[in-house]
Amino acid sequence: MQAGAAEELVLIEPQTARDHIAAARRTAREALTEMRHVLDVLRDEAPALAPQPTLDRLPDLVDEVRAAGLAVEFTTTGTRGTVSAGVDLAGYRIVQEALTNVRRHANAARTSVTVGYEPRWIDLEIRNDGVRPERPGDGGQGLVGMRERARLYGGSVQAAADGDDFVVRAVKTHVSRVLMKLGLRDRVQAVVYAYEHGLVTPGDDELV
Secondary structure, three states, rough: HHHHHHHHHHHHHHHHHHHHHHHHHHHHHHHHHHHHHHHHHHHOOOOOOOOOOOHHHHHHHHHHHOOOOOEEEEEEOOOOOOOOOHHHHHHHHHHHHHHHHHHHHOOOEEEEEEEEEEEEEEEEEEOOOOOOOOOOOOHHHHHHHHHHHHEEEOOEEEEEOOOOOEEEEEEEHHHHHHHHHOOOOHHHHHHHHHOOOOOOOOOOOOOO
């Protein structure tokens, strides 16, 4: 949640603001725990840890949701590329949270999950024909968590009506796509690249 939007929400709907802040904190704690897990796995001396779910586990997740009574169609496009462990885990968690929201709140007759594989990224779409949030942007604490997870890895989550359906999409942001094409990991590398190639000069404020 952006600071300006959070401040406005505190004034208008304080309880909703508190719920969103609590959800963001919980997601941040979960992300830190997952990051520590990834780092531990990379250490030679790390003890054996329970494996974290990845995108390859999505068919199992969908089967579990179907067994719980929700009709879900699962499809993939593209070829599975190499993504970081963080993106792999975040993608799984976003789909998991979206399906949980559908089960709890949407009363949907049909739901679909589409995973679009790109060489170094994934696009996710979770679509259902159930009940929409009453106001634009109302997605509950689960949506806040999905957005925070995507943001950590340069992505974004949009949730909106599409015809008779309600759709949650997780995609790579425009800036992150540009960085990827240039072979840059983050904005810091982008600043260095810009100076080295004469795109900006010391004192410019555009990249700050």
